[in-house]
Amino acid sequence: MTTMPTQTDTNTLNSYNPSTGEIVGSVPITPVAQIDSIIAKAHAALPAWQALSAQERADMLKPAGKILEERAEELGKLLSLEQGKPISEGIGEVKGCAARMDWESQEVANAVQPEILKSNGIESTIYYDGYGVCATITPWNFPMLMAHWTIVPALVAGNTVVCKPSEQTPLIADEYVKILNQFLPEGVLQIIHGEDDQGKALVAGDVNMIAFTGSKNAGQHIMASAAKGLKRLVLELGSKDPLVVLEGADLDKAAEYGVRNALRNCGQVCVSTERIYVQDSIKDQFVDKLKAQVAEFKVADCHEESARIGPMVMREQKEHVLGQIKDAIDKGAKVVMGNEPMDGNFVAPTLLDNCNHDMDIMVVETFGPVVCVQSVSSADEAVKLANDTEYGLGAVVFGEEQLARKVGRQLTAGMIGVNKAIGGASGTPWVGARHSGFSYHSGPMGHRQFCQVRVISTNDE
Helix, strand or coil, X not given: CCCCCCECCCCEEEEECCCCCCXXXXXXXXXXXXXXXXXXXXXXXHHHHHHCCHHHHHHHHCHHHHHHHHCHHHHHHHHHHHHCCCHHHHXXXXXXXXXXXXXXXXXXXXXXXXXXXXXXXXXXXXXXXXXXXXXXXXXXXXXXXXXXXXXXXHHHCCCEEEEECCCCCHHHHHHHHXXXXXXXXXXXXXXXXCCHHHHHHHHHCCCCEEEEECCXXXXXXXXXXXXXXXXXXXXXXXCCEEEEECCCCCHHHHHHHHHHHHHHHHHCCCCCEEEEEEEHHHHHHHHHHXXXXXXXXXXXXXXXXXXXXXXXXXXXXXXXHHHHHHHHHHCCCEEEECCCCCCCCCCCCEEEECCCCCCHHHCCCCCCCEEEEEEEXXXXXXXXXXXXXXXXXXXXXXXXXHHHHHHHHHCCCCEEEECCCCCCCCCCCEECCHHHEECEECHHHHHHHHEXXXXXXXXXX
C-alpha cells in the first residue's frame, strides 16, 4: 500500500505506517505565522540558560536518559511504526539515546570548558559560548538519534533550541522533546511541526545557527538562505560511500561488512555502502560471498521477528531506488539476486554485478537496499573510481594491512575504515568531506561547532 500524504488539512500532520499506509498518529501543524514568536521565546529564555554553567546544563539533561530507558519498548515500537525498521532496532535506537544522554552530556560539558594559554607574559583564556538560538532540522531515517545528536550538544553548549523534525516521523521526535522538557526551563527547547514551509520559515527566522541533517539539495537551499544573516551552520548531507576490496583481504569479513552496511535500515543510512570496487582476481569469489550474505536479509513488516529490514519510508523513495536499478540493468548490470516485485513500499534486497560509472546507481545517492559491484584491475583504479564522486562522508578498505592503509589515506572521505567499519575511537568527530558535510558532529571537536569561541587576553603577572 502506498504511503499516504503526510498533511491532510491545514491543522494536522498525520504520521503513516510505511508498511500498511495506516495512520499511526498525528500532531498539530505549527502555523508559519507563529514561528517568529516561537524563536522570540527561545531568545527570551537565553539569558537565564546561558547564566548556568555547562555542567549545570548537562546535569539538568541527564535524568532524561532514565525516562528514555524506562519507556524504551513503548517508544521503540512507536518509532518503528512511523519509520518502518524492525521493532528490535527501534527499541535499540531509543536505548542508545538513553545510554548516550549521561556520557554525551558530560562529554559536551567537558569539551566547552575554558582553556588557558600562557606565553611571553600573556595569559589568554579561550571561552566556548553558545551562539544563541539554534535551529535543528532532523531526518526520518534515525528519527530519535538524529534529533539527539544535535539537540544535546546545542543545549549543553549554551544555546536554546527550536527543533523541526521530519514530517515523515513527527511522533517520536515529539515524544523525545517532551521527555527532555520535563527537566528544562520553559522556552529552552521547543518543537515545530510541518513540511517545507515551516522549515523555510525557521531557517529564515532570527536564529543564530542551523544544524541540519538531510539531502544535499536541501542543504544548499539552507546555506543560501542562511548566508543572508551569516548564520553558523552544521550540515550533514548526502553521500555515496565506497567499499574497496583488494587482494589479501579477508573476504568473509569484507562481504559481511559490505552487505550489512548496504542493507541495514533498508539502505536508508547516510554511510551506507553504495559502491563496491573489487579486484578482478577475487571478484567472482567475493560476489558469491556477497550473495550468501544478502540471502540472510528478510524484508518484512516491523512486527515480524524474522525481519532484518522493513519498507522504504515512502513511495517516492521506493520509486527512486527501482528507477536506479532499472537504469543499471538497461546499461549492462547483472542481477545476481533480488529485484523481485514487492507490494507497498517494500523493496527486495538486490545484488548487482558488472556495474560502472555510466550508471546512475554508481554516482547518485541511492538510499536503498542495493549492493552494487564493479571490477577493478588495481588498487590505483579503485582509488580513482572511489574518489570519482561529489561526496565524501565515509569509505572503507579491506586488504593487506599496509596496502589498505595506503589506499585509505588516498581516499577523499572524512571518515575511512581500514579492515573495519568507519567508526573511530571515543572522542573522534563525525565528519564529511566535499558535498557530504559543512562543519561536523560529535566528540569534543564536533561539540565545539555549537559554540562561539571568545578569547580574553591579559598580562600574566
